[in-house]
Amino acid sequence: MTTYTPAAASARSGFSLDTLRYYERIGLLYDIGRTAGGQRVFTEDDLDWLGVLRCLRETGMPIADMRRYAELARHGDTTNAERLRVLREHAVELRRHIATLLEQEQHLHGKIRWYESQADGEPDPAALLAEPAAAPGP
Amino acid sequence: MTTYTPAAASARSGFSLDTLRYYERIGLLYDIGRTAGGQRVFTEDDLDWLGVLRCLRETGMPIADMRRYAELARHGDTTNAERLRVLREHAVELRRHIATLLEQEQHLHGKIRWYESQADGEPDPAALLAEPAAAPGP
DNA sequence: CTGGTATCTGGAGCGCGCTCCAGGTCAAGG
DNA sequence: CCTTGACCTGGAGCGCGCTCCAGATACCAG
Structure with missing residues (x-):
């Protein structure tokens, strides 16, 4: 199963590293894998989800609403x-x-x-x- | 020549009073008339200009660019x-x-x-x- | 093992576009 | 006149969506 470093995930998703961390903090990203040492490991599915976030974001959905949506998806x-x-x-x-x-x-x-x-x-x-x-x- | 109180200008333009004042401060509105006592008096032309501002604003032009445009219009x-x-x-x-x-x-x-x-x-x-x-x- | 680069965390800071406030002035109806 | 509501100014504050920073840790090539 292919995985991606934070830098790679940033490049592929178009979100900055800081934004990825921010999105995780506020709950837009969840269940992101970690190495033994604590560094993030992104999967293909994570990148797909980032694509969804990008779509919602670019079409002007407020972060608050995206959080609600992410909460639903998580469940x-x-x-x-x-x-x-x-x-x-x-x-x-x-x-x-x-x-x-x-x-x-x-x-x-x-x-x-x-x-x-x-x-x-x-x-x-x-x-x-x-x-x-x-x-x-x- | 018809003129408008600030409240009327606000209602017609759809901008709040505070926004109208703000726009004047930063140079998006210029040469707005005043009564002897210092209260603003908007003309038909001012409302037309506000329509332009609304168009630019709603189509996502940044305020900085609008200032440039207003500066040109003023000249x-x-x-x-x-x-x-x-x-x-x-x-x-x-x-x-x-x-x-x-x-x-x-x-x-x-x-x-x-x-x-x-x-x-x-x-x-x-x-x-x-x-x-x-x-x-x- | 070592050096150098990538990443980590928590928290502060920023740019934009307003919006709100305090403390006063103006203008029109009664 | 006098009241009452609209309006004035300068400046502070806010909500959003990131972005940056410091100081520490992880990973990897040589």
């Missing part, structure tokens, strides 16, 4: 239904977030187009009176 | 080209961010489907040996 398959609930709720949140980003992206491109039109029509002095802070349209 | 139309550059760069960042969110959303739904399949096929004991931490597919 075995009897918590599957609850875990499903958590993930579904998070997916809804995520969708909302993406939606507002897409919306604001439109505004942003509206402003960009406005500036582009300014660059093109530069010699027109009347255009300079327009309000750059305002959205280009009504 | 009139001669900075249009630079402002355009800033917005374009931000739009690229934003696109990248949305892309990773959409990607991770797929992972998330993959995990959700996995849990759903567990719920359905519950009586199969072999399924319980599968690793919930791992992504369902390759």
Whole structure:
């Protein structure tokens, strides 16, 4: 069974060493193996779990919620239904977030187009009176 | 010319009073009018500008960058080209961010489907040996 | 065995983006 | 007028998610 040193786990997961230790301390990582001397030993499964953490983290789940999820995961398959609930709720949140980003992206491109039109029509002095802070349209 | 009290500006912009004051202190808001007694008076243009700030903020632009943008805006139309550059760069960042969110959303739904399949096929004991931490597919 | 690098622990510190507070001033209704 | 609620300033405090540090220990190549 392949195992990984902390440095390797850090490289593969993309989390810093300090973050890995921090995650263990606060309960996001659990049952991490140790050598006789007390150094951490990461397994493939640990790396898979870190992948899950990365997904949740990157999609904006707060650490507190991730702790709840980790707690459920630690308690075995009897918590599957609850875990499903958590993930579904998070997916809804995520969708909302993406939606507002897409919306604001439109505004942003509206402003960009406005500036582009300014660059093109530069010699027109009347255009300079327009309000750059305002959205280009009504 | 319509003007707004701080409370009204807060309500319309969605920023708290404290945030509006904070934004003025750090230079995101500038040339905000005052009454004889020193109370702020917001104009329509100020609210438009707050809309811009909201867009940039919600799309994840750091305050430091917004200050740069505000500084440019404060210096009139001669900075249009630079402002355009800033917005374009931000739009690229934003696109990248949305892309990773959409990607991770797929992972998330993959995990959700996995849990759903567990719920359905519950009586199969072999399924319980599968690793919930791992992504369902390759 | 020895030296050098990797890792350990507990705890302090940091950067960001607000948010709250104290102690006072302003403005509008009665 | 006078009260009452909105607003003012400067500065401290906070929640989050790490990140850094000191001082000690573990592992491994030579």
